[in-house]
Amino acid sequence: MRYRELGRTGWKVSEISFGAWAIGSMWGRVDDNESLAALHRAVDLGVNFFDTADVYGMGHSERLIARLRKERLETIYVATKAGRRLSPHTADGYNRQNLKQFIEDSLRNLETDCLDLVQLHCPTTEVYYRPEVFGALDDLTKEGKIRYYGVSVERVEEALKAIEFPGVQSIQIIFNMFRTRPAELFFPEAQRRRVGILARVPLASGLLAGKMTSQSSFGTDDHRNFNRHGERFDVGETFSGVDFETGLAAVEELRELVPPGATMAQFALRWILMFEAVTCAIPGAKRPSQVEDNAGAADLPPLTDAQMAKARGVYDQYIRELVHQRW
Numbered sequence: 001m002r003y004r005e006l007g008r009t010g011w012k013v014s015e016i017s018f019g020a021w022a023i024g025s026m027w028g029r030v031d032d033n034e035s036l037a038a039l040h041r042a043v044d045l046g047v048n049f050f051d052t053a054d055v056y057g058m059g060h061s062e063r064l065i066a067r068l069r070k071e072r073l074e075t076i077y078v079a080t081k082a083g084r085r086l087s088p089h090t091a092d093g094y095n096r097q098n099l100k101q102f103i104e105d106s107l108r109n110l111e112t113d114c115l116d117l118v119q120l121h122c123p124t125t126e127v128y129y130r131p132e133v134f135g136a137l138d139d140l141t142k143e144g145k146i147r148y149y150g151v152s153v154e155r156v157e158e159a160l161k162a163i164e165f166p167g168v169q170s171i172q173i174i175f176n177m178f179r180t181r182p183a184e185l186f187f188p189e190a191q192r193r194r195v196g197i198l199a200r201v202p203l204a205s206g207l208l209a210g211k212m213t214s215q216s217s218f219g220t221d222d223h224r225n226f227n228r229h230g231e232r233f234d235v236g237e238t239f240s241g242v243d244f245e246t247g248l249a250a251v252e253e254l255r256e257l258v259p260p261g262a263t264m265a266q267f268a269l270r271w272i273l274m275f276e277a278v279t280c281a282i283p284g285a286k287r288p289s290q291v292e293d294n295a296g297a298a299d300l301p302p303l304t305d306a307q308m309a310k311a312r313g314v315y316d317q318y319i320r321e322l323v324h325q326r327w
């Protein structure tokens with residue numbers, strides 16, 4: 001495993017980290033023993049950063065990570081999120097009182113006195129124009145409830161606005177071979193301000209692992225079934241907002257670029273690591289074999305200019321028109 005500095009935190013986090021949404025909820029059937037085995041395997045392989053949220057299985061994902069922490073001696077950084085338990089999910093809900101309550105709940109779930117990193121969980125755009133929200137997070141930092149805070153964003157423009165607040169240490173944003181716009185304006189600005197970047201949905205919900213076909217089916221409790229068209233939350237979170245059949249066609253072209261001995265998932269993750277502004281990718285994983293595959297991406301040599309150019313060509317041909325200006 002290799003490590004990169006996360007913004008101004010002084011932490012060195014694993015280039016391939018762990019996304020813990022799937023082990024909490026909304027990804028079909030999961031088994032806690034298998035999820036825990038995946039978490040442990042990640043630590044075995046040098047992963048030291050885990051991304052979760054209070055809403056993933058209503059604390060279930062956080063509680064599994066708390067168990068992992070108790071069972072391991074290694075340093076483990078946990079980034080959680082707050083805000084998505086609001087119903088309705090409004091800007092007004094991001095008030096001091098609610099944030100405090102969400103953070104108390106996460107402290108309990110994670111069995112700790114101080115949260116390492118709390119991210120606002122894709123708040124509505126209005127929240128970025130309410131400095132009092134960030135003021136409340138500053139106060140929670142001073143009170144010792146949270147060590148650092150950041151924001152998980154939907155859009156590039158929200159990311160650019162969020163990093164104007166000096167306390168923001170990290171931005172979590174969708175970035176993968178099917179979602180490249182963050183690299184244009186946002187990455188240089190985040191680097192200039194020394195803000196960490198967590199690349200989420202790095203495998204486009206598994207599509208970029210190259211294992212799916214038009215016959216693939218997903219359980220009724222899997223968002224790849226029920227949110228394909230944005231029925232429950234932003235469609236960009238499911239297959240990265242790419243129409244499934246178009247994504248499959250693009251994957252067939254990308255497959256030819258995978259270096260010998262590497263898997264398609266490793267290639268997709270290595271592509272992300274080619275961008276030095278990125279702190280880490282946080283692929284979701286449900287079982288140890290996926291963790292092993294994903295962690296292996298950090299050991300691949302850099303991709304060549306020709307591979308990068310061809311990947312760009314596939315994006316331009318199949319994906320750009322569908323997603324580029326939408327997020």
Ligand SMILES: NC(=O)c1ccc[n+]([C@@H]2O[C@H](COP(=O)([O-])OP(=O)(O)OC[C@H]3O[C@@H](n4cnc5c(N)ncnc54)[C@H](OP(=O)(O)O)[C@@H]3O)[C@@H](O)[C@H]2O)c1
Nearest residue numbers: 019020021022152200201202203204205206209283284293
């Ligand atoms: N709003 C937000 O803040 C937000 C939204 C989305 C995600 N996130 C965070 O970002 C993390 C990553 O995104 P994601 O989980 O949505 O999508 P992802 O990482 O692109 O895809 C993860 C899924 O791909 C499959 N997979 C993983 N590794 C694989 C491998 N090596 N080979 C084949 N299949 C593999 C697994 O599902 P199957 O085995 O079932 O196919 C896994 O659950 C999340 O876990 C979460 O922590 C945050």
